[in-house]
Amino acid sequence: MTVRDILKMGDPRLLRQAQPVREFDTPELHALIADMFDTMHAANGAGLAAPQIGVDLQLVIYGFKKNARYPDAPEVPETVLINPVLTPIGDGMEEGFEGCLSVPGLRGSVPRYTRLHYEGFDQYGKRIVRDADGFHARVVQHEVDHLLGILYPMRIRDFTKFGFTDVMFPELDPNDDD
Numbered sequence: 512m513t514v515r516d517i518l519k520m521g522d523p524r525l526l527r528q529a530q531p532v533r534e535f536d537t538p539e540l541h542a543l544i545a546d547m548f549d550t551m552h553a554a555n556g557a558g559l560a561a562p563q564i565g566v567d568l569q570l571v572i573y574g575f576k577k578n579a580r581y582p583d584a585p586e587v588p589e590t591v592l593i594n595p596v597l598t599p600i601g602d603g604m605e606e607g608f609e610g611c612l613s614v615p616g617l618r619g620s621v622p623r624y625t626r627l628h629y630e631g632f633d634q635y636g637k638r639i640v641r642d643a644d645g646f647h648a649r650v651v652q653h654e655v656d657h658l659l660g661i662l663y664p665m666r667i668r669d670f671t672k673f674g675f676t677d678v679m680f681p682e683l684d685p686n687d688d689d
């Protein structure tokens with residue numbers, strides 16, 4: 512069990528196009544995913560992408576029953592998603608506030624597709640095929656952006672809705688203010 516350091520915005524490793532995972536169900540992959548869950552849980556994150564711990568692979572994890580950083584968010588199934596491909600369903604988009612463990616202390620309103628079809632693989636190489644909407648769809652789009660070298664501030668259109676978490680959301684626990 513290892514909590515890894517999370518890279519912060521400005522680190523060029525967050526700007527790479529991640530490489531596909533080619534071997535599934537290996538001890539190395541399972542150990543990496545265990546570290547990612549330890550790291551995400553230690554930070555109360557809703558999701559984490561491998562590039563955020565400096566690993567250049569198309570691998571994201573996400574999911575929670577209840578999340579202190581997003582107290583109003585509905586449950587999202589705990590998921591390991593590898594080599595993902597996203598396809599929006601329709602062109603409807605919605606704005607919603609996001610934070611990122613690589614952008615500590617800040618929140619911004621980001622437009623995301625409302626409904627999404629996504630595919631990929633789990634750590635055993637089993638295919639994942641899902642449709643998602645709302646916060647679930649938002650989390651997937653945020654995490655998969657990390658694999659494209661995109662951090663959420665790059666998606667913000669209205670910079671009047673970008674600021675410090677403790678100013679905009681004083682009701683949140685400052686210990687989760689990342």
Ligand code: NI
Pocket residue numbers: 610611612613653654657
């Ligand atoms: Ni993030």
